[in-house]
Amino acid sequence: MTSSIPDLSVIIPCYNEEERLAPSLDDVLATLKDEPITFEIVAVDDGSDDGTVALINQYTEKHPHQVRLLALGENSGKGVAVTRGMLEAQGKRRLFMDADGSVPFREYRKLWKILDNGEDLAIGSRVAPGKSELVTKPTRRWVGWCFRQTLRMIGMNLVDDSQCGFKMFSAYCAEEVFTRIRSQGFGFDLEAIYLTRKLGFHFFEVRVEWHHRIGSKVDLLQDSIRILRDAFLTPIRHGRVRKISR
């Protein structure tokens, strides 16, 4: 890193990711090595009880200027992990991504361009007509359908794909949004988009390449219900939030 404020921070929430994290970190480091930007990677350990911390430590030793570990100590949920990482990060732009590397990191360039165009938040989206492996399983399709209908009913259908773990914020937007986040689990994505809009920032959704990875720890039914509960509470929790005048 040449300047103390990196151009880009990459935040990776990690909960028991000893199996899936290394290829993702390698992908980020290899992609950014040849790009004309400075960067930092903030790996947030969410109280893992496997070898995740030891693995991250190997990377911090090998890449002390690029990789750092933020250890939460106890498992607190993805929302808490991303929030802490976003606020700990220093970068002018801050991207969070899942540890499983479902989105090839080179896709960050698409999000980067959107921020170049003056948006404050770029949202990676998996929505592709008839092409996702997820839509083949009937239970997932059914839960997904109920999930979307419920969001529509409560007016929280803000984007086509709120749950894809690949989003880039400007530092200003990240700080205003993540200091207000209340959802501890997977509901934080929707809450972040809601807050972005309510604070008067602008966002844009862009299709990114996405590959199904085994080892997901998401409980489809239970986590969908938790996300819907947070989605329902979000407008109540943030009723008083007003547009920031810029």
Ligand SMILES: Nc1nc2c(ncn2[C@@H]2O[C@H](COP(=O)(O)OP(=O)(O)O)[C@@H](O)[C@H]2O)c(=O)[nH]1
């Ligand atoms: N399941 C789960 N994931 C967490 C937690 N905290 C952080 N994460 C991270 O959230 C990301 C998404 O998890 P993943 O299992 O890939 O979800 P999926 O791709 O949506 O099925 C990964 O980087 C996890 O390591 C947590 O408490 N539970």
Ligand SMILES: [Mg+2]
């Ligand atoms: Mg995943």
